[in-house]
Amino acid sequence: MTSQNSAGRSTRTAAIIGAGQTGVTAALGLLDAGFDVTLYSDRDQRALRDDVPATGTALEFGETQQAEAALGLDSYTARAPRHTGLSVRIAGPEREELIAFDGHFDGYVGVAVDTRLKADERLTRFLERGGRFVVEQVSPAALDPIAAANDLTLVATGRGGLSELFPIDAERSVYDAPQRSLLTVTVTGIGHDDSVFAHRSRAGGGHSGFSIFADQGEGWWGPYLHKDAGPSWAFLGWARPGSEWERRFAAADSADSAHRIVQELYRDFIDWDLPEVLATQTIAEDPHSWLKGAVRPAVRSGAGHTAGGHVVGSLGDTSAAYDPIAGQGAQSGLIQAQRLVAAAAVHDGAFDEAWLGGQYAAFLAARGDAANKVTRLFLGDPELADIGNQLFAAAAVDSRVASALVGLLHRPQPLLGIDSLDAANEFITGVSGEDAAALLARFAPAGRFDRSAFSSTLASA
Ligand SMILES: Cc1cc2nc3c(=O)[nH]c(=O)nc-3n(C[C@H](O)[C@H](O)[C@H](O)COP(=O)(O)OP(=O)(O)OC[C@H]3O[C@@H](n4cnc5c(N)ncnc54)[C@H](O)[C@@H]3O)c2cc1C
Structure with missing residues (x-):
């Protein structure tokens, strides 16, 4: 240099x-x-x-990887398991299964590196x-x-x-305060091929899985590169203040207890992903493979x-x-x-x-x-809630909107111009090439999300 x-x-x-x-x-x-x-x-x-x-978890996408490359640094896209999309499930306050979509990362990948x-x-x-x-x-x-x-x-x-x-x-x-309590744990035991989380996406373990509960919070699983275990998976959970999830997260005091709390969370709330979650194991050589807290x-x-x-x-x-x-x-x-x-x-x-x-x-x-x-937007901030509802519903109808919506994690800049429902509709129309109202008229609640048929004995770990 x-x-x-x-x-x-x-x-x-x-x-x-x-x-x-x-x-x-x-x-x-x-x-x-x-x-x-x-x-x-x-x-x-x-x-x-x-x-x-x-x-x-430090999941990062193309724009950040370009910044690292500009410094002559490795962004780990050749070493870490790659995220090629984000699979989203949204349940309502009565746990009704409302929205399911699978956003593909268009021209970039994500990597989460320890x-x-x-x-x-x-x-x-x-x-x-x-x-x-x-x-x-x-x-x-x-x-x-x-x-x-x-x-x-x-x-x-x-x-x-x-x-x-x-x-x-x-x-x-x-x-003036954190909006969620957080719990993370990193695990092994499942691979990243298309047999893992196959019920969510044809990309299987190439996509991370995000589940949103209006009244409780959010749960996410994604491919991860752990410092000792190498390719692995990370769980990251967000609990809304005063929720049952918040009470559960607070009890974590070790990697094993965090892992148990997460498995019970998927058993009781997010059963569509349960078999994969039950097949995971904590990383014995790293007692610090978990974290809880909150960020203001x-x-x-x-x-x-x-x-x-x-x-x-x-x-x-x-x-x-x-x-x-x-x-x-x-x-x-x-x-x-x-x-x-x-x-x-x-x-x-x-x-x-x-x-x-x-x-x-x-x-x-x-x-x-x-x-x-x-x-x-992703926190469901009241000022942006209507815009978020519109974008998430449109993503469930049209895969191009789904890709554009998850693309905001890579390049959030297009969101700066979206301050009204009209602007959200313009974004939807621009991305899909179809009038937003006509597109949204086709929205129907998911009804019941596909459940996992994953069997750890068949999958490569
Ligand atoms: C649960 C969770 C999940 C996350 N997931 C993502 C994600 O998916 N994608 C993403 O982009 N971001 C994510 N983030 C944010 C991301 O992890 C942080 O933004 C990033 O790691 C911060 O790095 P940093 O170097 O700025 O700070 P730190 O990692 O906090 O480093 C600060 C360092 O300074 C040292 N230090 C502190 N005080 C002193 C002192 N007085 N003198 C000398 N040294 C000192 C500390 O010990 C530490 O080593 C997540 C954060 C959390 C909490």
């Missing part, structure tokens, strides 16, 4: 705080762009890989190329001399960490100040925390990292507040605002 330092320019220095996948990606990118980079982490490399759970694996491999490369790695929990006081000593300092300490240095953007942060979606400022007045930039979850329902957090952070690296490589002036603020505004316009809106 050649340095992008312009001739005659002295080597510029950068500090990145936080060695999650976003921080490591930015550190490696800046190093390759000719910066002298120091990466600070509260854990050493082994602990980052083996002593913590993955931050999230954040610990990605960060670990990129950290190894960073060290091999001469990056400096300092194991230290950086306090607000310690950040001050770091920011003073470096031309560019980026804070990528996740949702907690040093995020308080960056004020919340009240206009963009519409929720919030957008923070792109620039903050240390106690001594030095300017630092925010990155990844420190900039914006998304509920994972539309899979936007990891994607957003990686795209933001790539954009910052590309802009820093060609910038000749100071990395001051105006530069950091300008970069952040451009990122929000290019991706962040749309990522926020698609998250609100």
Whole structure:
């Protein structure tokens, strides 16, 4: 990789705080762009890989993979089991089986890679190329001399960490509390061929499966690349406040108990997928293969100040925390990292507040605002509920609308222009080539979803 330092320019220095996948990606990118980079982490490399759970499922699609490729990085599409679509089932408040569709990813694939694996491999490369790695929990006081000593300092300490240095953007942060409780567990025991989840889609285990219950929450299974077990599956569940699912999720205290809770959830609510779920097993070598919690979606400022007045930039979850329902957090952070690296490589002036603020505004316009809106759409935000109902019903009627709707997870930008039912209808008509009202007139409730006839003895695990 050649340095992008312009001739005659002295080597510029950068500090990145936080060695999650976003921080490591930015550190490696800046190093390759000719910066002298120091990466600070509260854990050493082994602990980052083996002593913590993955931050999230981190499913990412084409636009994010392109950002990684632009940095010369592997996006794992050759190593991870590929998602070629999303199979959706929606049940009403009385558990009536209403909507079923199978959206195909049109011209791109999804991959969900263990954040610990990605960060670990990129950290190894960073060290091999001469990056400096300092194991230290950086306090607000310690950040001050770091920011003073470096031309560019980026804070990528996740949702907690040093995020308080960056004020919340009240206009963009519409929720004052988490909208769901979350439970995840990663498992093996089923493969990814077309015999798995075959009742949902001809693509079988190539599609992830999403089930939505109006009153309880959502359950998702998707192909995953686990750091130790390799190709595997991840479950991710969302429970609405006060729901029976929320009570069940709260009881998880280990991978095995999380797995049991998920199997019971599918037995009691989502029986159409039950045989596959019963065939799964937890990953014995990774006690951290599960997670529970909640995310308050919030957008923070792109620039903050240390106690001594030095300017630092925010990155990844420190900039914006998304509920994972539309899979936007990891994607957003990686795209933001790539954009910052590309802009820093060609910038000749100071990395001051105006530069950091300008970069952040451009990122929000290019991706962040749309990522926020698609998250609100999938959360069923009251402001977008009618639009969502229209789009999901149309997806059940027309496969092109289904593909376009799931395509918003890859490129959420088209949603920015949809603020009314008329605009939603225009989108439906544009995608299907048919008048939206005529298309929607053909909608009929699913009646009864197909049930799985999966037998683990016949499937390759
Ligand atoms: C359940 C769940 C599912 C998800 N699914 C998806 C998905 O499908 N698709 C998607 O795009 N996104 C998803 N996300 C979001 C995604 O996982 C995160 O956006 C992403 O992993 C955040 O990476 P990060 O590097 O910004 O932060 P982190 O991974 O949190 O990394 C921050 C690092 O900084 C370190 N640190 C903290 N404080 C300090 C300090 N003071 N000094 C030094 N180091 C410090 C931490 O220990 C950590 O190593 C999901 C999130 C959750 C919770």
